[in-house]
Amino acid sequence: MSHQDQHPAPNKLDVVVVGAGFAGLYQLHRLRGQGFDVRIIEAGDGVGGTWYWNRYPGARCDVRSVDYSYSFSPELEAEWEWSEKYAAQPEILRYLEHVADRFDLRRDIDLGIRLTAATFDETSGRWMIETDQGGRYDAQFLIMATGNLSSSRIPDIPGLDDFHGARLHTAQWPKEGIDLTGRRVGVIGTGSSGVQVIPELAAQADHVTVFQRTPAFALPANNRPLTGEEKRQAHERAEWRRNAARNSSFGIDLPAPQYKALEVDDAERRATYESYWDDGAATALMLSYRDLLYDREANETVAEFLRDKIKTIVDDPETARALTPHGFPFGAKRACVGTNYPAIYNEPHVDLVDVGADPIDRFTATGLRTESGTEHPLDAIVFATGFDAMTGALTSVDIRGREGVLLRDKWSVGPHNFLGVSTSGFPNMFIVTGPGSPSVLSNVVVSIEQHVDWITRCLTFLRDHRIATIDASAGSEADWVRQVNEAAARTLYPEGNSWYLGANVPGKPRVFMPYVRGLNHYSRICDEIAERGYDGFVLAPRPEGAASTKASSKKPA
C-alpha cells in the first residue's frame, strides 16, 4: 500500500454537517438547495438521530405528532399522515427515513462514521475533520447537528463490571430488541425515559425493581389514534398552525395565558389543570397561567394538584408517598408524560426502591445492593439515567478552534456561546439548537427549522459577500451569556437539579443552558442580527484571488 493510500486526500467540501437527525437532514436539504457542496457524517447505521437510538419499548414523543414534524414542505405535510396523537419511536423513525428518501438526501450522508476531531486551520480558514473510520474531510464550514440529548450516560456505580446480567441503556437500545420475558429487571432512573419504559418492561418481565432517586412529576399521555376528522383538520389548518407555532414561545400553537394562577379561584384553577391532565399535555399545563414558572406560590398550586393525583392512583400509601415529588417546582425538571405510570406500582411484581433514602451502594454479580445492605437480585439492569445534555456531544470530541483551543477546555466553566448557534474562537462552526438557544425548552423541531434557516441564510450571505470567516466576537458572546443567565434567574427553572443545569453530571459546571425567553422573542433577535449584517460577529473577507467555495460557481437548485 502506498503512503498515499494510507492517507487518502481529504474529501474537500463547502460544508460538513455532523448528525443525520431532524437537524442534519433539514440542514443538508437547505444548503444543497443553495448550491453548497455538503456531506453529513453520522455515527449511526441509519438516519434518525435521537429516534434512531432511543428504541426502548414505550419511546414516544410528548408533543403532538402533527406539530412534532417538519413544516418546510407543504407537499411533505400533505402526503404524510400521523396515526396517533403522540407518535411512537418507530413511526417517527419511518417519517425521517421517508424524508431522507423523498428529498434524495442519502447520497450525501456517510453512515456509521463518528467524528473524532475537528481542527480549525487559521491559514486556510477551513476545518480539518477526522473520523473513527480514518476518513478525513476538509470543509469551510462545520455544522454540529449533534442534538442535545445524544451523549448517553451510565453513572459510575461501583461493581458494574462484576454484574453478570444484561446491561441496557434506554438510548442505546439494541436494534433487534431484547426479550426480557421471565426475567428480574432493575431500572435506574425515573425521568421521561424511565416513566415510559417501566410499564412496558413490567408487561414482559417476571419482576421489575425501580431504583428511584428523585420522583418526577408525571402526566398520563392519554394517547390514542387520531380520528379521521383530526387528520383532515391537521392538513387543512397546517399553514395556520405552523405559523402560530413559529410565533409562539414554545413552538406550539398554544393560547397565551391570560391570567396568573393566584388571580383565579380554586375551582377555576382546578378545572384548568384537570383539562390539561386529561389531555396529557404537560407543556400546556405548565403554561396555563402566566406565573407558574415565575412564582413559587403559584407553582405550588399545580404541584399540589399533581401530588394529589398520585394518591388517587397508587394504592399503597407508602409507595404513593415515595413517588411524590417535593423540593423543586413543577417544570424545573422536565415534566414526564407516560402511560400507566404510576399505576404500574399497583402491580404485585413491580417494586419501588427509594434510593434517595437508601442510596445504591454497588453492583454485585447477581444484582444491586443498597447502603442498608439490602440485596436486589436482578437478571438485567436498564439504565434510564439520561444524558450529558446539551454539551456532551460537543465536548466529547476534540474540537479545536483558533490557537488550538479545545472546545471542551473553553466550556469547562460553562458553554459560552453567542445566540446558542456559535462560540467565539471557533470560526465557521455552527451549532444547531445549541446551549444558549430555546432548543429543549421548545418544540425542538420548530427550533431546528429556525436555526437551520438562519444558518443557511448566513452561509449564503457569506458566499455572496466573499467572506472567508465568521466568528462571534468575545464581547457579543459575553453579553449573550449574561442575558441568558439573567433571564433564567428570573424564573423557577434553576430551582431543580436538572440536566438543563448540568446538575445530573458530577463535576459539570452548573449553568442554566437553554434560553428561556421564548422562541418567538429569540427568533426576532436572530433575524435582526442577520438584517444588520451579522452584527456581533467578526467577518473576515476572502483575500483577492483566493479560491472561492464550490458553491459560488453553482446555481442554486
Ligand code: N01
Ligand atoms: O433522563 P433524565 P431521561 N443513581 O436525566 C436518575 C427527553 N425525553 O433519559 O433526578 C440513581 O431526565 C435521575 O435521578 P435524579 C426529555 O427532554 C423525552 O429520562 O438525577 N438515579 C433521573 O431519575 C427528557 O427530560 C421523552 O435524582 C440516577 C434519571 O436517572 C430527556 O430526554 C422521553 C443516577 C435520568 O432522567 C432526558 O430524559 C424520553 C444515579 N447515579 C426522553 N443517575 C418524551 O417523552 C441518574 N439517575 C418526549
